[in-house]
Amino acid sequence: xxxxxxxxxxxxxxxxxxxxxxxxxxxxxxxxxxxxxxxxxxxxxxxxxxxxxxxxxxxxxxxxxxxxxxxxxxxxxxxxxxxxxxxxxxxxxxxxxxxxxxxxxxxxxxxxxxxxxxxxxxxxxxxxxxxxxxxxxxxxxxxxxxxxxxxxxxxxxxxxxxxxxxxxxxxxxxxxxxxxxxxxxxxxxxxxxxxxxxxxxxxxxxxxxxxxxxxxxxxxxxxxxxxxxxxxxxxxxxxxxxxxxxxx
Numbered sequence: 466x467x468x469x470x471x472x473x474x475x476x477x478x479x480x481x482x483x484x485x486x487x488x489x490x491x492x493x494x495x496x497x498x499x500x501x502x503x504x505x506x507x508x509x510x511x512x513x514x515x516x517x518x519x520x521x522x523x524x525x526x527x528x529x530x531x532x533x534x535x536x537x538x539x540x541x542x543x544x545x546x547x548x549x550x551x552x553x554x555x556x557x558x559x560x561x562x563x564x565x566x567x568x569x570x571x572x573x574x575x576x577x578x579x580x581x582x583x584x585x586x587x588x589x590x591x592x593x594x595x596x597x598x599x600x601x602x603x604x605x606x607x608x609x610x611x612x613x614x615x616x617x618x619x620x621x622x623x624x625x626x627x628x629x630x631x632x633x634x635x636x637x638x639x640x641x642x643x644x645x646x647x648x649x650x651x652x653x654x655x656x657x658x659x660x661x662x663x664x665x666x667x668x669x670x671x672x673x674x675x676x677x678x679x680x681x682x683x684x685x686x687x688x689x690x691x692x693x694x695x696x697x698x699x700x701x702x703x704x705x706x707x708x709x710x711x712x713x
Contacts, residue, residue, distance in 0.1 A: 501573065502683070503602050505654075506584040507647060508610025510639045511617035511624075512665045513672060517610075518582050520673050525680045528578045532586035535568040536560055557638030559646060562592045566599060573600075580683060589646035593653065606679065607654045610672075612665035614640050 504527070506514045518529045536554070540547040546564065553560050565586060573581060583604075587593035597603055621636050654660050663675055 500579065501600075501602055502580045503604050504582050505586065505604045505607045506582055506610070507607060507651060508663075508665060509612055509614065509617050509643045510636065511620040512610035512612040513620075513669070514584050514608075514610055516669055517608075517663075517672055517676060518584050520669075521582060521676065521680060524677070525580070525683050526578070527580045527582045527680075527683075528572075528576050529582045529584060530569060530572050531584040532565050532569065532588070533584070535572060536565065539564075539568065555635065557635050557642055559588050559642060562587075562589075562595045565592065566595050569596070570600065587647075587650050588643075590649055590653065593650050604654070604659065606659045606661055607651065608663055608676065608679070609651050609660055610663050610665040616666055 506518060508514050515531065518527075518531070521527055522529045536550050540551045540554075550560050550564065565588075569583060569586065587596055617640070618633075618636055622633065651660055661679060663672060665672060667675075
């Protein structure tokens with residue numbers, strides 16, 4: 466059993482255990498005694514995840530953690546880890562899971578909130594397995610933004626934010642990586658009924674209207690009714706009002 470010292474009091478922490486050992490070089494960390502609620506937000510580059518996460522934060526009080534933003538902040542730090550991340554992103558590659566998990570852990574530990582949207586993660590099955598094993602957290606559900614590559618490409622080329630990965634060659638590499646690596650994660654969670662497919666081609670307001678019912682239950686925090694309300698919201702949600710299954 467491995468423990469890590471945190472700033473929390475002894476009453477506020479619990480000891481994490483991952484099969485009694487370190488997972489892929491990542492030491493299990495202590496977590497708060499409060500129950501953390503995590504929603505994974507997945508979708509191709511340019512599918513509108515960030516915009517919708519901002520609206521969810523404003524309406525439902527979540528903390529938005531973008532794996533991409535955390536990685537870019539690390540790049541700006543100018544340290545060795547940041548330089549490695551920058552080189553991988555330029556090549557359209559996925560950053561090692563250990564790096565991203567550690568950044569996400571730090572962000573959650575430093576937050577006073579207990580509700581998190583994790584945007585752009587897990588990017589592959591390794592990310593998913595390490596996150597769940599190390600943190601002991603399973604997502605409440607997954608938002609999957611479905612958007613054609615042609616539309617995502619148009620949006621990315623038009624946003625002109627000066628990002629090193631916003632060029633046509635790298636964008637298309639990112640699309641390929643997403644399909645090969647992230648869709649299996651969506652398929653994994655679909656088998657347990659946790660995936661909600663969102664039509665991301667609609668307007669910002671229309672997309673949010675389709676998302677809102679999934680988060681209404683987070684305004685009801687009683688321990689007796691929370692899980693039942695969330696399950697019912699997932700069952701009832703889709704674009705036309707009935708459950709949607711994700712298919713390849």
